Amino acid sequence: MKYPFGGVIQFGRLWCRIDVRSPEDLTLFDVAITGGGPAGAWAAFNLASGGARVALIDASHPREKPCGGGVSARALALLGSSVQQVANGVAIDSARFIHRDRQLTMPLVDSEAGMRLAVVPRMAFDGDLLARAEQAGATIVRERVTDVQRLATRWSVSTPTGEIEAAWLVGADGPASLVRRRVSSPFAREDLSIAAGYYVHGVTSRQIDIAFDDDPSGYLWSFPRHDHVAVGACAQANVTSTSRLLALTERWIAVNVDGGTRQRYSWPIPSLGVAALERQQPSGERWLLVGDAAGLVDPITREGIFYALLSGAYAATSILEHRDASRSYAESLRDGIYSELILAARLKARFFQPRFMGLLISALQRSGRIRAVMSDLVAGEQAYGTLRRRLVATLEVRLMIQLFGGQRT
Numbered sequence: 520m521k522y523p524f525g526g527v528i529q530f531g532r533l534w535c536r537i538d539v540r541s542p543e544d545l546t547l548f549d550v551a552i553t554g555g556g557p558a559g560a561w562a563a564f565n566l567a568s569g570g571a572r573v574a575l576i577d578a579s580h581p582r583e584k585p586c587g588g589g590v591s592a593r594a595l596a597l598l599g600s601s602v603q604q605v606a607n608g609v610a611i612d613s614a615r616f617i618h619r620d621r622q623l624t625m626p627l628v629d630s631e632a633g634m635r636l637a638v639v640p641r642m643a644f645d646g647d648l649l650a651r652a653e654q655a656g657a658t659i660v661r662e663r664v665t666d667v668q669r670l671a672t673r674w675s676v677s678t679p680t681g682e683i684e685a686a687w688l689v690g691a692d693g694p695a696s697l698v699r700r701r702v703s704s705p706f707a708r709e710d711l712s713i714a715a716g717y718y719v720h721g722v723t724s725r726q727i728d729i730a731f732d733d734d735p736s737g738y739l740w741s742f743p744r745h746d747h748v749a750v751g752a753c754a755q756a757n758v759t760s761t762s763r764l765l766a767l768t769e770r771w772i773a774v775n776v777d778g779g780t781r782q783r784y785s786w787p788i789p790s791l792g793v794a795a796l797e798r799q800q801p802s803g804e805r806w807l808l809v810g811d812a813a814g815l816v817d818p819i820t821r822e823g824i825f826y827a828l829l830s831g832a833y834a835a836t837s838i839l840e841h842r843d844a845s846r847s848y849a850e851s852l853r854d855g856i857y858s859e860l861i862l863a864a865r866l867k868a869r870f871f872q873p874r875f876m877g878l879l880i881s882a883l884q885r886s887g888r889i890r891a892v893m894s895d896l897v898a899g900e901q902a903y904g905t906l907r908r909r910l911v912a913t914l915e916v917r918l919m920i921q922l923f924g925g926q927r928t
């Protein structure tokens with residue numbers, strides 16, 4: 520047994536947590552979390568640190584998750600980690616932005632703010648978060664969730680070998696979330712992006728590349744890790760296909776990456792429009808959805824790791840501290856995340872217009888102020904709510920009009 524005074528054992532098909540301090544309370548976890556990516560692991564870490572009995576259920580580790588692996592300065596701040604402390608992260612010192620035949624390379628290190636972006640392999644980053652959750656007292660159940668069922672006062676979570684019962688259910692199982700499908704409805708195709716590309720092993724760098732595409736409207740990225748680069752392209756699922764994005768990535772690699780061996784990946788990313796974001800219901804009676812399962816990804820940049828972590832933290836605070844945790848969580852998401860994603864979704868169509876891209880590259884080439892805005896956007900430190908005011912101050916009027924048109928935000 521792992522713990523001298525208690526632990527987790529299986530009675531028949533039921534996973535139980537035994538705690539000799541409360542022998543009558545043999546079976547129930549306070550919270551069952553399905554999925555141990557950043558959202559689930561960070562929720563588990565915060566819940567267990569606050570004294571909750573947590574089961575974190577995920578069979579996939581150790582594994583690489585298809586991802587650029589870009590961890591912004593604000594995500595690092597949430598973790599309380601520097602780039603050196605983030606699992607095997609590369610500190611990025613410059614960014615190259617490309618549109619058609621024009622490009623601009625700019626530093627991504629600020630003399631005052633320091634490093635703005637780390638790139639991590641998700642195998643190490645997610646493994647590290649999982650270990651933090653376990654050290655804080657969460658029980659890691661290395662199983663796949665096959666079903667969830669609402670009982671009178673609790674949830675029953677099925678795995679191939681047993682059942683886990685808990686008062687609360689947190690769905691942290693990514694864009695195809697089984698929990699989401701049981702308590703709500705899956706994402707519509709138009710609310711998903713496809714991301715597809717290659718890990719190119721044997722090459723690395725300290726620079727990220729971002730190339731904006733006109734057709735399909737979206738972008739391609741090359742993010743370096745210590746022993747490989749993750750190259751991929753993304754666009755809305757209803758206007759592209761995996762094969763098209765792979766072909767785009769292959770052409771880019773042929774011109775820009777010298778050598779290396781390729782390993783293909785593709786994966787969906789929630790990229791919700793305004794109406795879908797406004798409709799989201801991320802919680803209900805004793806259940807919460809976090810991270811990708813709740814659609815929490817910036818629809819322009821596709822940054823999701825920060826929102827996964829933040830929603831995990833909100834979920835923990837709501838369950839630990841609020842009588843009506845479901846309502847408190849929904850309010851936290853609405854005020855702290857959905858409001859920002861809705862602003863991004865409103866700007867998205869204009870952002871990816873070729874005309875805006877052209878103006879952006881020109882402005883980046885000539886204006887230090889625009890480069891500062893871009894650096895803050897990459898670091899996650901420029902909110903969409905104050906972007907218009909910030910652009911006014913750069914005096915780049917055409918750029919601002921092209922992006923905002925008649926919009927007030």
Ligand SMILES: Cc1cc2nc3c(=O)[nH]c(=O)nc-3n(C[C@H](O)[C@H](O)[C@H](O)COP(=O)(O)OP(=O)(O)OC[C@H]3O[C@@H](n4cnc5c(N)ncnc54)[C@H](O)[C@@H]3O)c2cc1C
Nearest residue numbers: 554556557558579586587588589664693714810811823824
């Ligand atoms: C190609 C690509 C590039 C991206 N690049 C970036 C980037 O550079 N920066 C950034 O911030 N974001 C990026 N994102 C988005 C980011 O990867 C996600 O937003 C983030 O991983 C969401 O975290 P999560 O914990 O909600 O879900 P996930 O990381 O998807 O974790 C979900 C976990 O649930 C597990 N799971 C699923 N089903 C079950 C089940 N039935 N039972 C048990 N466990 C289950 C999975 O195995 C997984 O471990 C990218 C996404 C893609 C696809």
